Amino acid sequence: MNKIKNSPLVLCIMDGWGLRDQKNCNSVKLAQTPNFDKFFKSYPSCKLEASGEYVGLPANQIGNSEVGHMNIGSGRVVLQSLPRINEAFKDKKVFDIKEFKDFFKNHQNNKTIHIIGLCSTGGVHSHENHIVNICKLVSKKVKKIKLHLFSDGRDTLPNEFGKIIHEFTSKIPKSVKISTLIGRYYSMDRDNRWERIEKAYNLIIDGESKYKCNNIVQAITEAYARNETDEFVSPTSINDYKGIENGDSLLIVNFRSDRVRELLESFLKDDFSFFNRNNNNAPFINALGMNEYSEELNKYIPSIFKNEIHKDTLGEIISQSKLKQLRIAETEKYPHVTFFFNGGHEKEYELEERILIPSPKVATYDIKPEMSAFKIRDELINCIKNKIYDFIVVNFANPDMVGHTGNLDATIKAVETVDNCIGDITTEIKKINGTILITADHGNCEQMWDDQSNSVHTAHTTNLVPFIMINENQNIVKLTDGKLSDIAPTVLELLGIKQPKSMTGQTLIT
Known part of the structure; x- marks a missing residue:
């Protein structure tokens, strides 16, 4: 570790920990959080916008982990896939995209195009309007179209699918046959x-x-009637669907990458071996994605839209400054502290190291609300004691992942677990005169009930998130409210590193 002011600096992201004044069904308010309460009151703190136009989404659109980490790591408001794709459909530019044209050129006559994806108003991984638009475009070119829908219930209310499906089916062309339904719990692991x-x-x-x-x-x-909510709908075939035929084509409509990679691997890779495929071959030869999903999958599936890889991210600037950095999280949030935090850059920067802690193998995380938080804490404290790194990004997944289950009691335990961890980490940071910044990427666990629908609330929120700066030499510093993209400039100021012009966020230190 280099000798640099205010280091080591730990950026601690409490995933899904939002701020809400009302106590009812608010896991943060109902939990015993002595560390967070003390830190937020006694140290420089402020509140940050983490949704809507403040993070590159449409106004009033809930934030999410991908968007949050990308804004935090890039230090600028990053225009997200949802509004970019919305605009392309609005301007009717999709038909002109080369990959879209090539998809139809490669499609065999009299074969079926299978359109697959999450039918949701959530706008986190996909949007129902995109499916409607794709169906309309494809129906102009091909007669045989089958639609395979995933129901949400995680980024939406648990039973929203039943409320939107009538209007959705009225919008898609009659030539499009809905053939299967399955909850995202299965299809989007x-x-x-x-x-x-x-x-x-x-x-x-x-x-x-x-x-x-x-x-x-x-x-x-x-x-x-089987007491399944949208997320957990059992595999269901519709209208005597028998499966695909040789020569059929695949079009996947999800634009976010992390939860379609596994399914796409099973569809597209010849050397796939995680379970037995009946014919042991990749079932789809001709395929098209809404967005790029990974460098590996780019070999198998072109995309209508391309990911923007951002330069001069916080991680890149730290690397260029010859400082050693660490990213640590459990499986559920590992892509967020690496790929998304680095602005879409998949490989480690020079002097960047990564630690992946496996998430527990349970059906749902309310069964084990502590998840792997204590293992992360212990590993991180060991790194702090050994003074290995100048800059550390750590994610605690519990408030978000347990919050998504809708189980209030379990989510309270999840919040208390994270509070325990940030207390222990802060104690170690203080011993070596380091800095810890405590924040969140979006809200979730602070709202566990929806009064309007009279049901549990399992989705993210548009609430503000906390930002706390703990450094015994910086206690008189004042912070101003801001947005997630202001965190990176704040980190650079604390470390004494010049902020690049492309990083348009503003330091939170006044």
């Missing part, structure tokens, strides 16, 4: 739970399912 992905694979590729329905309304109605 990102934690190597291949037994879940296998269920989605068998449904879409082979038409294999326990439940069979005549139409999508019957499918979701029967799922609710």
Whole structure:
């Protein structure tokens, strides 16, 4: 570790920890959080915008972990995929995109195009309007179209799918046949739970399912009768769907990468081995994605839209300054402190190291609300004691991941776990005169009930998030309220590093 002022500097991201004054169904207010309460009151602190136009999303759109980490790490408001794609459909530019044209050139006559993705108003991984627009465009070129829908219930209310499906089906062309329904719990795993992905694979590729329905309304109605919420809808085939045929094409409509990678690997990679595919070959040869999903998957699936890779991110500037940095998180948030924090840059920067702590293998995280937080804490404290790194980014997933379950008691325990961890980490940082910045990427756990729908609230929020600066030499510093992209300039100021012009955020230190 180099001798540089205010280092080591730990940037601690409490994922999904928002601020809300009302106490009812507010995990943060209901939990015992002596460390957070003391820190927020006794040290320089402020509040940050983490949603809508402040993070490059449409106004009033909830923030999310991808967007939050990208804004924090880039130090600028990053225009996100949702508004970029909205604009492209509005201007009718999609038909002119080369990859879109090539997809139809490569599609075999009299074969089916399978459109697959999350049907959601959440706008986090996809949007129902994008599916409608894609269906309309494809129906102008191809007669045989089958639609495979994932229900949300995680970035939306738990039973929203049943409320939106009537209007959704009225918007798509009649030539588009809805063929399957499955909850995102199975189809959008990102934690190597291949037994879940296998269920989605068998449904879409082979038409294999326990439940069979005549139409999508019957499918979701029967799922609710089984006490399944949208996220957990069992694989259901619709209208006697039998699976794909040789020569069929794939079009995936999710624009966010982290929760479609596993399913796409099973669809596209010949050397896939995580479960047994019946014919042992990649079922789709011709495929198209809404967005780029990874450097590896780019070999198999071109995309309509391209990811923007941002330069002069916080991680890159730290690296150029010859400082050693660490990223540490458990599996659920590991891509966020690496790929997304680095502005879409997949590989480590020079002098950047990464520690991945496996997330616990449980069905849902309310079963184990502490997740892997204590393992992260212990590993991080060891790094602090050994004075290895100048800059550390750590993510605690608990408030977000447990908050998504809708279980208030478990989420309170999750919040208390993180409070315990930030207390212990701060104690160690103080011993070596370092700095810890405590913040969040978006809200979630502070609102666990939706009065309007009279149901649990499992989605993110538009609430502000905290920002706390703890450094015994900086106690008289004043902070001003801001937005997530102001964090990186603040880090650079504390470390005495010049802020690049492309980093347009403003330091929070007044």
